[in-house]
Amino acid sequence: MSNNLVIVESPTKAKTIGKILGDDFKVLSSMGHIIDLPAKKLGVDVEDDFKPDYTVIPGRKKIMAQLKKEAKSAKNIYIATDPDREGEAIGWQIKEKILKGKNVLRVSFHEITPHAVAEAFKHAREFDHKMIEAQVGRRVLDRLVGYFLSPLLWKKIARGLSAGRVQSVGLRLIVERERLIQKFVASEYWEIEACLFKPKVSGESNFSAKLEKIDNQKAQVKDSQIAQIICRELEAEEFKVTQVKKSKKNRYPSAPFITSTMQQEAFNKLRFNASKTMLVAQQLYEGINIGQDNPVGLITYMRTDSPHVAAEAIGEVRQHIERSFGKDFLPEKPNVFKAKKSAQEAHEAIRPSYIGRSPESLKSFLTHDQYRLYELIYNRFLSSQMVPAEFLATAVDITAGKYLFAANGSHLVFEGFLAAYNNKNDEEENEEAEDKEKVKNVIPPLEQGEVLALQGLNPSQHFTKPPPRYSDSSLIKALEEEGIGRPSTYAPIIYTIILRDYVRRIKGYLHPSELGFKVNDMLVEYFPKILDVSFTASIEEELDEVEEGNLSRNKVLKEFYLPFKESLDFAQAHIVKEVITTDQVCDKCGKPLIVKWGRRGKFLSCSGFPECKNSKSITSGVKCPQENCGGELIERRSKRGFFYGCSNFPQCTFTSRTLPADQGAGPEDEAK
Ligand SMILES: [Zn+2]
Ligand SMILES: [Zn+2]
The missing domain is CATH 2.70.20.10 (Topoisomerase I, domain 3)
Structure with missing residues (x-):
C-alpha cells in the first residue's frame, strides 16, 4: 500500500512520473478537466464579484470517486499538474472540490526527468493563489463573452454560432488583411x-x-x-x-524555442499547423517509450514564453558542443537571451531534457512527426549556445x-x-x-x-504585391507582437476559428469565409471595444499583473464588464435578423427566395416561411466526382469544421475538405 498519492492530468504523464517515483507513490490521472464552469448556464455571479460557480463536469463522477477513495488511505497527497496558470488552477479545483480538508501539496516541474521531479518533491509547496486568480479571471472573461455574444450571432445570422474573446480578435486581423488584399491595386x-x-x-x-x-x-x-x-x-x-x-x-543564433517561435518554425520548416505542433510537443513532454528506459519525457514543458535555460542544461549543452563540433564552435561565455517583459523567469525555454539523446538515436522509437519536431527542438537548442x-x-x-x-x-x-x-x-x-x-x-x-x-x-x-494572407506562422507572430497571444492561446485561437468555419486554411494560408466576414462585421459594429486589439492586449497584460499579485482579478473583470455590458444592452435592443434577398423565386409558391444560414451551412429558403417550407441548397457548381452520381458539391459545416458534401446526400456520401478543382491544399489543412 503506497502512502503517497500523486495526481496529474494525463495517463501518459502518470506513467512517466510513476516510473520515476517508484512503488512508494501511486500516480493517478484525472483524465483532463474534472471541474469547470457549468456548460448550460452562465456560471458566474456578476452581482457577487463575478464569483464563478465551478462544478464537476458531467460524466466525470467515476474518476472523482476514484480520486476520493485513493485519497482516503493516502498519507500525503501531491498535485503535479502542468507548470502554468491552467495547471495550477486545475490542481486547486481538484483540491477544493474533491479533496476538501485534506492536506494537499502542489509540486511543479518543467521537465519530467528524475532530477527535476525529485527537486519538485523536495520543494512541494502550497498553491499559488495569484496564479489561480489570473486563470479564473481569464476563464470568467471568456465565459462572459461567449455566453452573451453567441445568442446575438444566432439572432442576427444563424443558430449554433459562437464568439470568443481572443479568437474574435484573431478573426478580425484575418478579415482586415483580406479586405486590404481585396482593395489592393497592383502597379x-x-x-x-x-x-x-x-x-x-x-x-x-x-x-x-x-x-x-x-x-x-x-x-x-x-x-x-x-x-x-x-x-x-x-x-x-x-x-x-x-x-x-x-x-x-x-x-x-536565435534563442531556444518558446511556444510562439516553436509553432512558427514548425509551420515554416515542417508545415505543421499550430495545433499539431502542440499535440506532438505534448507527447514528447509527457513521455515516450524508448526501449528499456521507458517512458521518458524528452523535452521541457511546451507552453512557455521564457527563453531562459537552467544553468545545468547550459553546462551540458556546452560540453556537448565542444565534444561534437570542437572548441571553435563554443562561445567563451554562454549566450543569454532576454525574455519579454511579461514572461516569467521561473519558466524555461523548450529544449531536449537530455542533450545526449540525439534525434538519430531516438529515431526508431518516435513517430515520423515526433522525430521531426524533436529534431527541430534539439538542433535549435544546440545552435542557441554556439558561436555566430x-x-x-x-x-x-x-x-x-x-x-x-x-x-x-x-x-x-x-x-x-x-x-x-x-x-x-x-x-x-x-x-x-x-x-x-x-x-x-x-x-x-x-x-x-x-x-x-x-x-x-x-x-x-x-x-507590386498585396500583403500576404496570414499563415499559422505569421498570425502567431502578429498575435505575439500585438500582445494578444499567450503560450496557451495561440493554437486554440486558430483551431477554434477554423472549426467554426469563420476561417479556412487553404494551402497553408488563412482565408476568412463568408460567414467569418459576417460574424466579424457584426462583432466589430456592436462591440468595437471588445474587438479592439489594444484593449484586448491591455486586458491580457492586466491578467499578467494579477498573476504578479499587483492587481485584483475583480478590478480587471469590472473594467472589462462595464463597457461590455453597455454594448451588450445596445446590441440586444437593436440587432435584427438580416435578410439576404436573391433574384430567384420559390417554385412552390412564387415568393422570392432568401439566403439563410443554418447549423449545416448556407441555404435558400422561401421568404413565405413558415407558411411555405420550401428550401434549396446552394451548390458550388462543381460536379460530384463520384461516378454516376451527377450531384453537385455543397458547402457544409459540421462539429468538426467546414467541408464539401454531395447534393445527393444521403444517397451519395462523398465529402471533401476542398473542391476537386482546388487540389493541393494538403493534409494539414483540416482543423484537427
Ligand atoms: Zn414558397
Ligand atoms: Zn455525389
Missing part, C-alpha cells in the same frame, strides 16, 4: 540587371549587378518602353567599378554614365551555429532581395577604377 515596375565580367578573364568571372540609381535618384522604371530606352543607352556606356566595400558580417556564423560581404558600386549599378555578394567564412540549425527560412531569404543575390552571386576580385565588359542586360517586369 507595374521593371528591374534591370546587368551581367558583367572581367575582360581578359575566362567566363568564370560572370556576375550580376542591379540598376539602383539614375542621376543619383532611386531608379523607378515604370514600363517596358522606359526599360527599353534605358537598355539602349546602357549598351553604349562604359561600366566602371567606382567603389568596392568588403565587410565581415556575423549572423547570430561569419560571412564576408562584398558590395560593389558600378557606374555606367548616369546609371549606378550595385552588386552584392557574400560568402560564408565560418559556419558557426549554422552547423546545427538554419534560423532563416527560404521565404524570408527570398523576401530580402539583398540576401537573394548573396545566395547566387559570386563576385570576382574587383578593384576601384576597373572597367568591366557587358555580357548582356536583363530587364524584367514585376508588379
Whole structure:
C-alpha cells in the first residue's frame, strides 16, 4: 500500500512520473478537466464579484470517486499538474472540490526527468493563489463573452454560432488583411540587371549587378518602353567599378524555442499547423517509450514564453558542443537571451531534457512527426549556445554614365551555429532581395577604377504585391507582437476559428469565409471595444499583473464588464435578423427566395416561411466526382469544421475538405 498519492492530468504523464517515483507513490490521472464552469448556464455571479460557480463536469463522477477513495488511505497527497496558470488552477479545483480538508501539496516541474521531479518533491509547496486568480479571471472573461455574444450571432445570422474573446480578435486581423488584399491595386515596375565580367578573364568571372540609381535618384522604371530606352543607352556606356566595400558580417543564433517561435518554425520548416505542433510537443513532454528506459519525457514543458535555460542544461549543452563540433564552435561565455517583459523567469525555454539523446538515436522509437519536431527542438537548442556564423560581404558600386549599378555578394567564412540549425527560412531569404543575390552571386576580385565588359542586360517586369494572407506562422507572430497571444492561446485561437468555419486554411494560408466576414462585421459594429486589439492586449497584460499579485482579478473583470455590458444592452435592443434577398423565386409558391444560414451551412429558403417550407441548397457548381452520381458539391459545416458534401446526400456520401478543382491544399489543412 503506497502512502503517497500523486495526481496529474494525463495517463501518459502518470506513467512517466510513476516510473520515476517508484512503488512508494501511486500516480493517478484525472483524465483532463474534472471541474469547470457549468456548460448550460452562465456560471458566474456578476452581482457577487463575478464569483464563478465551478462544478464537476458531467460524466466525470467515476474518476472523482476514484480520486476520493485513493485519497482516503493516502498519507500525503501531491498535485503535479502542468507548470502554468491552467495547471495550477486545475490542481486547486481538484483540491477544493474533491479533496476538501485534506492536506494537499502542489509540486511543479518543467521537465519530467528524475532530477527535476525529485527537486519538485523536495520543494512541494502550497498553491499559488495569484496564479489561480489570473486563470479564473481569464476563464470568467471568456465565459462572459461567449455566453452573451453567441445568442446575438444566432439572432442576427444563424443558430449554433459562437464568439470568443481572443479568437474574435484573431478573426478580425484575418478579415482586415483580406479586405486590404481585396482593395489592393497592383502597379507595374521593371528591374534591370546587368551581367558583367572581367575582360581578359575566362567566363568564370560572370556576375550580376542591379540598376539602383539614375542621376543619383532611386531608379523607378515604370514600363517596358522606359526599360527599353534605358537598355539602349546602357549598351553604349562604359561600366566602371567606382567603389568596392568588403565587410565581415556575423549572423547570430536565435534563442531556444518558446511556444510562439516553436509553432512558427514548425509551420515554416515542417508545415505543421499550430495545433499539431502542440499535440506532438505534448507527447514528447509527457513521455515516450524508448526501449528499456521507458517512458521518458524528452523535452521541457511546451507552453512557455521564457527563453531562459537552467544553468545545468547550459553546462551540458556546452560540453556537448565542444565534444561534437570542437572548441571553435563554443562561445567563451554562454549566450543569454532576454525574455519579454511579461514572461516569467521561473519558466524555461523548450529544449531536449537530455542533450545526449540525439534525434538519430531516438529515431526508431518516435513517430515520423515526433522525430521531426524533436529534431527541430534539439538542433535549435544546440545552435542557441554556439558561436555566430561569419560571412564576408562584398558590395560593389558600378557606374555606367548616369546609371549606378550595385552588386552584392557574400560568402560564408565560418559556419558557426549554422552547423546545427538554419534560423532563416527560404521565404524570408527570398523576401530580402539583398540576401537573394548573396545566395547566387559570386563576385570576382574587383578593384576601384576597373572597367568591366557587358555580357548582356536583363530587364524584367514585376508588379507590386498585396500583403500576404496570414499563415499559422505569421498570425502567431502578429498575435505575439500585438500582445494578444499567450503560450496557451495561440493554437486554440486558430483551431477554434477554423472549426467554426469563420476561417479556412487553404494551402497553408488563412482565408476568412463568408460567414467569418459576417460574424466579424457584426462583432466589430456592436462591440468595437471588445474587438479592439489594444484593449484586448491591455486586458491580457492586466491578467499578467494579477498573476504578479499587483492587481485584483475583480478590478480587471469590472473594467472589462462595464463597457461590455453597455454594448451588450445596445446590441440586444437593436440587432435584427438580416435578410439576404436573391433574384430567384420559390417554385412552390412564387415568393422570392432568401439566403439563410443554418447549423449545416448556407441555404435558400422561401421568404413565405413558415407558411411555405420550401428550401434549396446552394451548390458550388462543381460536379460530384463520384461516378454516376451527377450531384453537385455543397458547402457544409459540421462539429468538426467546414467541408464539401454531395447534393445527393444521403444517397451519395462523398465529402471533401476542398473542391476537386482546388487540389493541393494538403493534409494539414483540416482543423484537427
Ligand atoms: Zn414558397
Ligand atoms: Zn455525389
